[in-house]
Amino acid sequence: GAVVSQHPSWVICKSGTSVKIECRSLDFQATTMFWYRQFPKQSLMLMATSNEGSKATYEQGVEKDKFLINHASLTLSTLTVTSAHPEDSSFYICSAENMNTEAFFGQGTRLTVV
Amino acid sequence: GQNIDQPTEMTATEGAIVQINCTYQTSGFNGLFWYQQHAGEAPTFLSYNVLDGLEEKGRFSSFLSRSKGYSYLLLKELQMKDSASYLCAVLVQAGTALIFGKGTTLSVSS
Numbered sequence: 596g597a598v599v600s601q602h603p604s605w606v607i608c609k610s611g612t613s614v615k616i617e618c619r620s621l622d623f624q625a626t627t628m629f630w631y632r633q634f635p636k637q638s639l640m641l642m643a644t645s646n647e648g649s650k651a652t653y654e655q656g657v658e659k660d661k662f663l664i665n666h667a668s669l670t671l672s673t674l675t676v677t678s679a680h681p682e683d684s685s686f687y688i689c690s691a692e693n694m695n696t697e698a699f700f701g702q703g704t705r706l707t708v709v
Numbered sequence: 710g711q712n713i714d715q716p717t718e719m720t721a722t723e724g725a726i727v728q729i730n731c732t733y734q735t736s737g738f739n740g741l742f743w744y745q746q747h748a749g750e751a752p753t754f755l756s757y758n759v760l761d762g763l764e765e766k767g768r769f770s771s772f773l774s775r776s777k778g779y780s781y782l783l784l785k786e787l788q789m790k791d792s793a794s795y796l797c798a799v800l801v802q803a804g805t806a807l808i809f810g811k812g813t814t815l816s817v818s819s
Contacts, residue, residue, distance in 0.1 A: 601751075627804055629806040629807075631806075636814075637811065637812075638796060638809045638810060638811045638812045639752070639796070639809045640809075641806045641808070644805070644806055686749075688751050688752075690806075690807070692804070697754070697757065698742065698754075698798075698800075698807055699754070700744075700751040700752050700753075701751060702750075702751050703750065703751040705749070
């Protein structure tokens, strides 16, 4: 089956630094990838839609200057959390859809900002 | 707006059958998904329904009624490892992101 690889699985960073998270579709091309955030005991909340070769579309309330998304190829999207603060600590998950509209999720990235 | 409702918590015992309901009101409909998520892990795909009826896959089955905006996930012969959060999600339009319900935390006891 289709595989989406997300890296790193977990990261601890100091407040004020930036963190980059990569999401790769390993065996299919994904013109669109999605980035979600999940706080403890809550569901997945869509942050942004990443489109290959164009600007990402952000959901209301998500700061585009803080969460930079780059989708430079059909198999890779990156999310950079800039100037991270403790309130940005969360579980970040990417997903990509194949041609059959099946959504596959990356392993998720646990970000802890200290 | 989009709205997906499912119970917050459910409990059951090993070997039993449990049904997790999901109702939705969305601006469009291109399929309903069920995912299982263990604590600290990413969701894993369980089932996909786009037509009315029952889809069976081993111990798990999923049902959809588009006219009622209703789906359920049926888990049979429950095992302790089935303790997890179960997420109902709707694809409103192809190529867009899934919209998730808040998830149902299922606790299976012996």
